[in-house]
Amino acid sequence: MTNGYGGIIARGIRRSFGSVAAVRNIDFEAPPGEVTALIGPNGSGKTTLLLILASLLAPDAGTLSVGGSDPGRDTAAVRRKVGWMPDTLGVWESLKAREILTTVGALYGLSPTAAAHRAAELLAEVRLSDYADAPARVLSRGQQQRLSLARALIHNPEVLLLDEPASGLDPGSRVELRIMLRRLAGEGKTIVVSSHVLSELDEIADRAVFVNRGESVKSQTLDEAGTQLRRYCIQAEPMGALADALTSHGVVFEEPGDSRRVEYQVLLSSTEQAAWLLRTLILADVVVTAFAPAGGALEETYMSLDTERQ
């Protein structure tokens, strides 16, 4: 029984553990062919939501459709379509990397030859071919993380749920993860990535759902996030000339204390305004040495939500 929509739609999801409400009210939507980021601070209910989407945990209330099926009613159908990568690393330490993949493949009903073929393919994709016959316990954290990703992909799922996939990865592997996820999204798969490392999501995600204290507080596309009010950092030689120029044009600035460098931060509403300010400063003979957004677009949203909360 499928409603034909390959992505994820969740409405009014609630789930509590005893007296602790892990998820209070989350609306979540992830269309196929896009990477949807699930963003929120620690303990905001991200992992709980992903467990619910992965059909491991039943919600107390709310309606749910994953890959066109309801995880509560048609669990097996959802399992066939969903690949899930947990935040905790669970590996069978004495098994070889290849065996882990073929075993899980078998548990998804793949024939031994199909599973072996798929395992070799995925090991190459996550650059673990050299470790295919090494026991999983000798793999580093980052390598285990990549193996976990390969495991989630073994049955070529339509929907991919990744809980903190980039944690523990070196910069090179992060870039590869990004390329891989973009390619999978390009193939029409629905991808959900939870993280609180916002800078990397800026480059991967098409859209983001922000959750806080078990509630979805904002949902926006990256394009929307890019057009909102953003902070820019400006440095100049000397800083005094910059301060004078900003004051004379009525631009409010502040000096953040959290940076090693001396810099000023200004709030700008659009890229046009940023272009105007930079041109104005240069025409005023200020020696601008740095002019850039203070953080990623998602970080901006995240911080603004954080401020709203307090």
Next chain:
Amino acid sequence: MSAMETQSLQESSTHHLGYVTGVRTIFGLEMKQRLRGRAWYIMMAVWFLVIGLVFLLATLTTATMDGAGPFLFDLVVGFVLLFGLLVAPGLSANAINGDRTGGTLAILQITLLTPGQILWGKWLASWTASLGFLALSSPFIFWALALGGVNPLEAFVSLLVLAIELGLVCALGVGISALAGRPLFSIVTTYMMVALLCIGTLIAFGLSMSLVIEEDVRVTQSFYDYPQEALESGQMLTEEDLECVTNEVLTPVLHTERTAWLLAANPFVLVADAVPYDRDTGNANSGVVTANYRAPGVMESISEQVRLAQAGPDYEVTCEEAQFFGSGSRDIDSEPLPIWPLGLALQGALAGLVLWAGRRKLVTPVRRLARGTRIA
């Protein structure tokens, strides 16, 4: 047929997990981990040494004894059962919650596996692991067999019943490990269950005595005694002088036949009772200790005691009956029905109940989650 339909057709045909395939995959996964770990081999080595030591000591002490074969045989079977009951919970009672702690259970649950397949696979693997211990002790069993006095059938039935008993304890362990949050807790609980079966049944049987006692029952006794004249004659008394005396007395009677079923659930009773003892019993039941009397082995006497309890007050073979039935005596071994099928049923029901309850804990999506546990 469009390309898309072909695609979805392939998907649905490849993505189907047969029940046996699932069980076999879990079994293989478990066995690989056990065979590659060192713990299992170390435990096996310790087991072999301890059983070997016990056997060696027993062989030395019985070297001069007549009928050492049955005695040693029973001793080894008893010890293997005792040690098996100690090892099996350790091999089985962390099967599910150990994986849960290690974060690998959710990875299994997210696949097409059903809770039943996980339980079957885990149980079969822990049973197989414990059968390794049994295989390791079979040389001693066959050695005792070689000493003579024991029917080979006894050895094979003993091994079979021991294997079944280990399987039952493993089933208990796997079920409890699905129910309990932490491995330590489930292992201890499984040991408690085994202790309940081994010692609890005895205590319950003992305490129930007061419930089945019947005061002042008129009972016909008959026993051998030397007649008065023979005693007064001053001659050396011989066996021929004994005569059968019958009289009636008022005495309390224990109706243990009503509570003997309590003993059935005891693993030692189950194993002891299932073995068909085919030994030269001398004339142990006729009331007269004869020259060729042989003391029964440990397990054999457990079986005898249980059957006596089953028989209740009618257990005594009186000399009157002995005279009536002739030299063949009355065969009390075959009189009450064997109790081991009941034991098998009781233990099987217990294990089944625990597994059924454990299965409910493995059903996903999870509705109720025990306090302090995580899915992943």
